[in-house]
Amino acid sequence: MEQExxxxxxVQILIPRRIEDARGFFSETWNKETLLGLGIDVDFVQDNHSLSREAGVVRGLHFQAPPHAQDKLVRVGAGAILDVAVDIRTGSPQFGKWTAIKISARNGRQVFIPKGFLHGFVTLEPNTEILYKTSDVYAPDCDGSVYFADPDLGIDWGLCADRAILSDKDRNAQRFADFKSPFTFEG
Structure with a gap:
């Protein structure tokens, strides 16, 4: 597995090796020992799978606060997304900064997002399936979100905010200026 x-x-990009032939390909997408060798020591406890039927679906920006904060390992089983992470660790030199990575079923890339980051994505193709592992179970009382198109963050999602397909939760998410982070930078 390559690491970028x-x-x-x-926040890291992981690229599993693919063995291809006329039938298709085989790829080992997760192996605890391999990740340990890359410096990622996480026990994943939950797998999630979502389908977005249309291009332009935005899910995020989400986080789960302690004591149920989550590391995530995100990949795409079908279609493509622009995956976004935002540093929300108070005191971090990167606080409020974001990165965006295109991942797809075709390129096989995965993104590792540690605790202390907002996470979201926009689908780039219809019928996109996202599969991701988390290091803690979903806990509704620890769930939070920040508005994806907040001008204070300035994220380039590649689409106009009024064209995004959103859930009510994401449409009504708090603004970054009002956000009080439960995470602290330990650099």
Missing amino acids: QTTLPG
């Missing part, structure tokens, strides 16, 4: 760093320390 992003502009946000801790």
